[in-house]
Amino acid sequence: DTAVSQTPKxxxxxxxxxKSIKCEQNLGHDTMYxxxxxxxxxxxxxxxxxxxELIINETVPNRFSPKSPDKAHLNLHINSLELGDSxxxxxxxxxxxxxxxxxxxxxPGTRLTVL
Amino acid sequence: xxxxxxxxxxxxxxxRAANLPCNHSTISGNEYVYWYRQIHSQGPQYIIHGLKNNExxxxxxxxxxxxxxxxxxxxxxxTLRDTAVYYCIVRPVSGYSTLTFGKGxxxxxxx
Numbered sequence: 001d002t003a004v005s006q007t008p009k010x011x012x013x014x015x016x017x018x019k020s021i022k023c024e025q026n027l028g029h030d031t032m033y034x035x036x037x038x039x040x041x042x043x044x045x046x047x048x049x050x051x052x053e054l055i056i057n058e059t060v061p062n063r064f065s066p067k068s069p070d071k072a073h074l075n076l077h078i079n080s081l082e083l084g085d086s087x088x089x090x091x092x093x094x095x096x097x098x099x100x101x102x103x104x105x106x107x108p109g110t111r112l113t114v115l
Numbered sequence: 116x117x118x119x120x121x122x123x124x125x126x127x128x129x130x131r132a133a134n135l136p137c138n139h140s141t142i143s144g145n146e147y148v149y150w151y152r153q154i155h156s157q158g159p160q161y162i163i164h165g166l167k168n169n170e171x172x173x174x175x176x177x178x179x180x181x182x183x184x185x186x187x188x189x190x191x192x193x194t195l196r197d198t199a200v201y202y203c204i205v206r207p208v209s210g211y212s213t214l215t216f217g218k219g220x221x222x223x224x225x226x
Contacts, residue, residue, distance in 0.1 A: 106158030
């Protein structure tokens with residue numbers, strides 16, 4: 001079973017449209033994240049949620065609105081899409097590894113293309 | 116900004132050891148060194164982490180210098196499937212700290 005899943009895998013849309021990307025994790029983790037990887041391959045944090053509450057918002061435009069209906073889901077809604085929003089969006093969740101420390105497990109990514 | 120410096124690319128022959136260096140000269144006492152990799156068109160994958168002791172797991176070994184200012188990730192017998200971008204990340208283990216990715220090292224494993 002996939003630990004962190006995202007849908008859709010590919011999303012092609014026109015400028016100005018509103019779209020959503022869904023993320024689900026079946027690991028029982030409390031903390032989830034959204035990262036953006038742009039065309040230059042830089043991977044940057046966008047949001048972090050812990051148990052359905054927003055913890056981190058890294059100066060992302062308010063056209064981006066994460067929503068967490070429960071701690072296993074963190075969806076990303078984007079209003080009025082712009083060309084610069086084209087990127088790969090990764091969802092991640094936080095869990096424990098050896099030694100009791102936490103690390104992040106990533107989903108497969110959603111490639112968003114805005115035309 | 117990433118607090119690490121890595122070579123942009125490295126080559127390795129299949130079956131040989133791949134040694135990926137990372138400089139983190141400004142690392143703090145409460146920060147760990149994490150390694151992730153990203154295979155083409157996939158999400159980043161956790162490899163290993165350490166504080167000051169050398170660490171080994173089923174994927175790799177991590178060697179951290181005594182002054183903690185640099186580290187080396189070792190893939191003992193690289194395979195073609197190890198071709199990926201490898202990220203060295205310094206991360207404080209507190210609260211809900213996120214991962215700050217740099218440019219990483221593109222490792223190409225060739226037959």
